[in-house]
Amino acid sequence: MSTDLFIKGMTYGWNSSRGSYRQPYAKESLQELRATGSEWIALSFYTFQNNVYSTEIPFDYGYTMTDRDIEHAVKEAKALGLKVCLKPVVNSKDGIWRAHIGFPEESGAEPYWDEWFRSYGNFLSHYAELAEELGCEMFCVGCEMVKTEAKHEHWIRLIERIRGIYSGPIVYNANHGSEERIKWFDHVDLIGTSAYYPVANKPGDSEEAMIANWLPVREKMASLHAKFGKPIIFMEIGCRSALGCATMPWDFTHTELPVSEGEQANFYSSVLKAFWDAPWFAGFFWWDWSVKLYDKEEAHLNVGFDIYGKKAEQVLKAWYAKPAREGLIGEEIEA
Template identity: 35%
Template sequence: MNAMKRATAVLAAAAALFVAGCSSSGDGDDPGPSPDRTRPDSRKVSGMRGMTLPSWNTDDYGSPQAETYLRQIAATGARWVTFTPTWYQDRVTDTAMRVTEETAGDDSLRHIIGLAHDAGLKVMLKPHVDLTKGGDRAEIRPRDRDAWFRAYERFITHYAGLSRTTGVEQFSVGTELAGTSEDGEHWGHAIAAVRERYKGPLTYAANYDEYRKVAFWKDLDVIGVDAYWPLADKATSDPARLRRAWQPIAEELAAFSERQHRKILFTEAGYVSQRGSTTAPYSWTVSRRDGDAEQAAAYEALLAAFEGKPWWAGVCWWMWDDWPDSGETAKRLAYTPHGKPAEKVLRKWWGAS
């Protein structure tokens, strides 16, 4: 989920939107053998029952609230948590990305990974690149692609090394970079560099309208999709209707999985608790009206539609609570299921006591 898209949407909402109805270099791990790129890696990618806990500031992951959040996430029956350290570039044509005050500090990241493991949670690290001046990361199309990929390789291998030294169980090599993801050659080099530093399973988080165009699935272990498909043309809290809407999408994904010889993980999925959220799951600001029932129905429909399918590798929901004083969307309207009917849905499906 694009942080700048989030901020832009919030500003738009403030203007009366209403719909009725890292500071160090790589860790220097020794290179290992290169895997066979023509087939999935032999490492098992287990079904994920996950929740994303994003970071918006340098010290979020080191805050006193971190341990509380992780224990709350584990209490839903989740077995995984995803963290999202983010670097930024100013314009879509820039040739490099950089650390800002919104980038999770490395020490805080190491801290929260340790806390997650202490709470019995496995970790996926999913580094993001966002834009400081608005816009969607999917529009990044650097004017000098060679230079951008050199910078991207420095960025992504830094976190690959950190993931290895902290025992991270799964790693995403990128998120929603549709403006570059058809470039299999450059991405192949970046993924090979990640493989030299990190030995666990790899994925890439493609947006729901991007995954068919990604040119490098053969280099990864699992296909990642950010599953923000619109499911309805008007607000609904009917899980059966929403489950029917998933049917043709599921058939398409099953066929794609078979062609690629890889399972599909929903690296993100989520719904704001606003009326109409199922019409635009990618939006932070569908309306100003509470939609707890619609959010819960959407959780129910997704889990009912995909749970147990042999080609499906699970889901990591977007997202748990915002950090104190950083939330731009009121909790009652935000993506979090915490304290809402959607959390009860998770507990039912995930077997929480």
């Protein structure tokens, strides 16, 4: 895939109840998302397996998005001129992070891996078929499934299976810090990662300090591109508008932290400046944009990942209004 691709994207659809994509507020939310200058959405939804050791991934009509939901969201997005990366995700009902889905590496574990990849392959194939039918411009085959990533041959066979169904580009979403351990990135079209790197040294840190901490990340991503020859994309990137969240951008639990629109805005600005012009970099899917937005007048009270009505939204709008690869990169952050 050409590294000329540059995605001005946003994640949409996460943690929404079945049927919510088809509500009037969802259409209004997509319109506001488009107004940021975003050109893509990662339509991200999930189902559950019972626990991290389960080998079956069921469909539960009670909470899993239906094909009607997904079709509606894709068509609404396309009507606004947005391109779509379909991103189905498997979580664990026991509350353990999906990175731990897998089986002990000991004698007798392989049949369990075979069974899990069979079920996961069926799960993905269903949505790959849907992505093909709906004309989705990209398909994500996995998100932060760290423990599974060592199963090299299983992943190669899985990706080959998906390519027999879906004709567009395929991406895998690694987790920050685990990218360099994956050996099968040559089988996808884009290397994705959840770039929740802790770039602030302290709560309320400056943009300059964050840029300095992005530089080694940039070097690591450049090396990853050089190794596999694939564009790098931040499939997830962002932090909450709460004091200290740039020291732990992945955090969604510490809701007691005070509001800090400035820290969130500095996080956005710093990574945009650090990566925008890298010729091997394919763009961003920011985390995330809610299907049902809060009232704009309440943005200054919100401590979530959303940027609607916040300082970070203005930062992103300014950058997304620029042509790709013509950002304001200072000499101090040139590769």
